[in-house]
Amino acid sequence: MAKRFIVESKYIRYINDDCFEIFGREVKHIQVLRYNINDEININNYICSIQKITRDTIVLKKLRDAEKIGEPNIELTLFIAMLKNEKLDYVIQKCTELGVKNIVPFISKNVIVKLDDKEVRKKRVTKLQIIANEACKQCGRTDIVKVNDIISFNELNEKLEEFDFSIFAYEKENKKLKEVINSKLNDKRKKIACIIGPEGGFDTSEKNQLLQLKNVSSVSLGQRILRADTAAISLVNILMYEFDE
Secondary structure, three states, X not given: OOOEXXXXXXXXXXXXXXXXXXXXXXXXXXXXXXXXXXXXXXXXXXXXXXXXXXXXXXXEEEEEEOOOOOOOOOEEEEEEEOOOHHHHHHHHHHHHHHOOOEEEEEEOOOOOOOOOOXXXXXXXXXXXXXXXXXXXXXXXXXXXXXXXXXXEHHHHHHHHOOOXXXXXXXXXXXXXXXXXXXXXXXXXXXXXXXXXXXXXXXXXXXXXXXXXXXXXXXXXXXXXXXXXXXXXXXXXXXXXXXXXX
């Protein structure tokens, strides 16, 4: 199987329908691995042949679609409050391996990491996307996990209206996760959101705001209070086990 490289659209220039040129970090990766002209590699969702290599760019020709492997049958989006750097990095990596399709970081009242500067936010999202890309390659899935821009809590509420159902973990909730899952198992619609709050938990007003949405349920993840990073990985794992066919 051809080795896979993930190249974001901003690093691709199309020459015609079959040929395109790439630049950026994956070019250096391909060069380090000593690929040559006419070698076949997997770029995003295509098997390609290398046509030309320069110092900063590589020209490729599409040969065929790559075989789809490891792609989930549900569209699970993780809305995750901004956590401290190493914790969020770990969550992105592991939830990508487990099968999350989209990741949306957000800011809420008890978030410790604020990232008020727009450029700092942009750099943080870029790093998280790289982590997700590397996790996709490592676990062998052939789709791309999108790490979205950091949003506000109000924007989170607006986006949740797009989903068939949403689940958020709340440490003061008594409703068991199993109850909510059992009520949704026969639902053939599979666009699901899971929401994990910050290290300090959701503010009560935020919890109430979320529960005003008809498609949102709060659940307990058990008698033991989990850290935010542990809760994210645990909830994603359970939802993928139950709903991914």
